Amino acid sequence: MRVLLVDDHALFAKSLSIALCDFPEIDQFSSTKDIKNLENHITTEQPDILLIDINLGGLTNEDGLMLTQHLLKHFPEQKIVILSGYNLPVYHKEAKRIGAKGFISKDVEPDELLHILMAIRNGTTYFPQEKIFIEDLTEGEKKVLELVSTGAKRKEIAKQLFISERTVSNHLQHIFEKLQVGSTVEAVTKAIQIGYISPVK
Missing domain, CATH: 3.40.50.2300 (Response regulator)
Structure with a gap:
């Protein structure tokens, strides 16, 4: 080989x-x-x-x-x-x-x-078995999550992404539901663990 x-x-x-x-x-x-x-x-x-x-x-x-x-x-x-x-x-x-x-x-x-x-x-494939299933985040949700991880507040996030604070809040709610967490700290921690926030810096 x-x-x-x-x-x-x-x-x-x-x-x-x-x-x-x-x-x-x-x-x-x-x-x-x-x-x-x-x-x-x-x-x-x-x-x-x-x-x-x-x-x-x-x-x-x-x-x-x-x-x-x-x-x-x-x-x-x-x-x-x-x-x-x-x-x-x-x-x-x-x-x-x-x-x-x-x-x-x-x-x-x-x-x-x-x-x-x-x-x-010989023709097979190999991918690790996933122990958790996470519903995919949208591009908008990923951007909000990345900014949250830097410590940005909702008002700052809204300004940077040219969206309303209400839209930011909606994105965060969807992120919490998809990642099955209850806070931004938990969301960021879990996102790092599963790779939504890249460790490649």
């Missing part, structure tokens, strides 16, 4: 290379930070699995999910798996929506990672 990793952390890439190359099932493991020439790498190396981190640092203006979506337009048959430390339900769902074949936490043990990658190469 040929594996290509896209990650901005050289130490992680080296560690993963050492771990995976111990397995006879891995014919080739390579990594790259060269986003500009990534399509050429894919064409040349023809990886069975392309592993992409979500947070690519300063390598590109895109995060790993956006990059995945872009690549799948050019390489629709390429099996892409998100390998990330940001193991959050919102990211799992987005990865699945855009056509990735799996989402794997960087906490995974090497032998388990190999098992998952082999299964994906």
